[in-house]
Amino acid sequence: MRTPATDAPRPVPAADDGTPVLQVTGLTKHFPVRGRRGAVVHAVDGVDLTLHRGEVLALVGESGSGKSTIARLLAQLMPRTAGTLELHGTDATVRRRRGFRAYVRRVQMIFQDPFGSLNPVHTVRYTLSRSVRIHQGRGLRGAELDAALRTLLDRVRLSPTERYIDKFPHELSGGQRQRVAIARALAADPEVLLADEPISMLDVSIRLGILNLLQDLRDRLDIAILYITHDIASARYFADRTAVMYAGRVVETGDSESVTQDPKHPYTQLLIRSAPDPDDLEARARGARGEAPSLVDPPAGCRFNPRCPFATDLCRTETPELIDVADGRGVACWGYSDRADRPRLGDVLDAYGRRADEGGTP
Ligand SMILES: Nc1ncnc2c1ncn2[C@@H]1O[C@H](COP(=O)(O)OP(=O)(O)OP(=O)(O)O)[C@@H](O)[C@H]1O
Numbered sequence: 001m002r003t004p005a006t007d008a009p010r011p012v013p014a015a016d017d018g019t020p021v022l023q024v025t026g027l028t029k030h031f032p033v034r035g036r037r038g039a040v041v042h043a044v045d046g047v048d049l050t051l052h053r054g055e056v057l058a059l060v061g062e063s064g065s066g067k068s069t070i071a072r073l074l075a076q077l078m079p080r081t082a083g084t085l086e087l088h089g090t091d092a093t094v095r096r097r098r099g100f101r102a103y104v105r106r107v108q109m110i111f112q113d114p115f116g117s118l119n120p121v122h123t124v125r126y127t128l129s130r131s132v133r134i135h136q137g138r139g140l141r142g143a144e145l146d147a148a149l150r151t152l153l154d155r156v157r158l159s160p161t162e163r164y165i166d167k168f169p170h171e172l173s174g175g176q177r178q179r180v181a182i183a184r185a186l187a188a189d190p191e192v193l194l195a196d197e198p199i200s201m202l203d204v205s206i207r208l209g210i211l212n213l214l215q216d217l218r219d220r221l222d223i224a225i226l227y228i229t230h231d232i233a234s235a236r237y238f239a240d241r242t243a244v245m246y247a248g249r250v251v252e253t254g255d256s257e258s259v260t261q262d263p264k265h266p267y268t269q270l271l272i273r274s275a276p277d278p279d280d281l282e283a284r285a286r287g288a289r290g291e292a293p294s295l296v297d298p299p300a301g302c303r304f305n306p307r308c309p310f311a312t313d314l315c316r317t318e319t320p321e322l323i324d325v326a327d328g329r330g331v332a333c334w335g336y337s338d339r340a341d342r343p344r345l346g347d348v349l350d351a352y353g354r355r356a357d358e359g360g361t362p
Contacts, residue, residue, distance in 0.1 A: 019089045020050040021191050021224045022074065022107065027083035029069050033296055041295045043069045045248045047083075048322075051192060051224040056215070058227045058235035058256060060271070061245030064295070067228045070245075071196045074226065075109045076100065105135055108185035112197040114177035118169040124180050125165045128152055131187035152183040157213060175206035179213065186217070193217070196228045211238045232271055236260040244268045247293050247303040253322065254329030264331040267304045269348040302334065309351035310335060310343040 027047040030040035044066040051057055059067050073080050076094050085092050087106065094100040111117045118127060132148045133140055140148065153161040156179040169177055178198060185193060195214065199207040215238060217223050227239050235242045235256055242259045244252040244267065252265040263269045293299050293306060301318050305311040314334050322330030323337055335345040 020052050022051040023086045024049050025084045027073060028081045029073055030081045039296055042248050042298050047250050051226060053224050054218055054222040056218055056225040056227050056239040058229060058239030058242040060229055060232045060235050060242055062230055065245040066248040067245060068196055071194045071228055074194055075107060076103060105188045106190055107192040108188050108190040109194040110181055110185055110198050113201055114174055114181050117181050118177055120169050123166050123168055127184055131184045135188040152186055155186055156183045174202045175210060178210055192224045194226045232260060247298060248295060249303060251332045258329055264325055265333050266308050266310060266348045273349050310345050312343040314341045315343055
């Protein structure tokens with residue numbers, strides 16, 4: 001059961017009938033390229049995602065794969081090129097400012113940089129009071145407001161609250177600032193948190209504490225969380241389901257345990273089997289098959305084909321959709337299709353190793 005941050009009225013909670021809280025289908029974003037008429041960056045292309053209450057979905061991928069763009073599209077901070085966005089099964093596209101305010105109350109975003117996202121000239125009390133008043137009622141003041149602030153700080157484990165409430169951001173650690181940013185998001189009593197690399201700028205020693213806090217919010221408040229990260233190991237620890245992105249497309253989805261323990265897509269295999277040394281991954285991938293593709297003129301077919309040791313003509317010409325492989329798992333790789341001309345997959349690291357031994361790309 002959700003417990004509201006205060007007794008103030010909140011948007012009607014929808015019955016949990018299994019309908020996703022938030023769902024996007026065919027999500028696409030193309031950015032125009034300045035100075036090149038007609039050219040676009042294919043940042044996100046045809047992505048389907050569903051977020052359920054009380055569930056963490058990790059969106060994993062290397063830099064430039066489109067993760068942040070997806071977060072901004074889900075937050076409706078910019079228009080999409082194509083695709084639908086539904087909240088509880090109903091079109092949630094905002095067209096006016098008022099609609100946007102109502103949407104933001106339900107879908108809140110947490111940013112990577114807690115240093116940049118809190119205004120340095122305001123105390124924690126000011127920052128949180130402002131958010132509480134916006135979302136829970138402009139008239140809230142005095143003891144009632146204090147109680148709401150206390151509840152929020154308790155929720156993010158900044159207690160005793162007196163120690164933090166009159167502090168300025170520069171008087172707090174990175175982890176404490178991120179907790180304040182999370183408290184500010186919680187003031188809206190949201191159903192969805194979009195967390196864009198929420199721990200990547202924090203000290204390694206405090207990252208786990210923030211993930212545990214988010215996990216606790218998922219459990220206690222039944223919030224749906226989109227957790228964006230380039231660190232697939234943290235996705236395994238923290239997320240119920242994982243979607244792996246490559247060059248603007250989702251290449252693999254499934255429960256986090258299966259995706260990380262038994263990766264199916266050659267890209268996910270490379271990502272996981274090279275961990276924990278990302279340089280190893282980059283070196284192997286570069287040594288074997290070059291850099292991540294241009295998103296202005298992306299490769300035809302599977303976008304991973306130029307780096308994939310198993311790619312065939314089919315992979316170079318036709319785009320694979322997500323293929324059901326087992327237990328709700330999907331893999332966008334022709335290797336799992338029943339086509340006669342499908343590629344025969346082998347061990348991805350062996351293949352790269354062989355290539356390197358043979359002196360580069362064949
Ligand atoms: N406003 C914009 N105008 C033009 N191109 C953009 C814009 N925003 C993002 N892009 C491009 O879209 C692609 C995806 O970027 P995005 O930031 O979503 O990736 P990401 O996976 O979040 O990467 P990172 O982890 O580095 O933030 C990149 O090629 C990026 O340069």
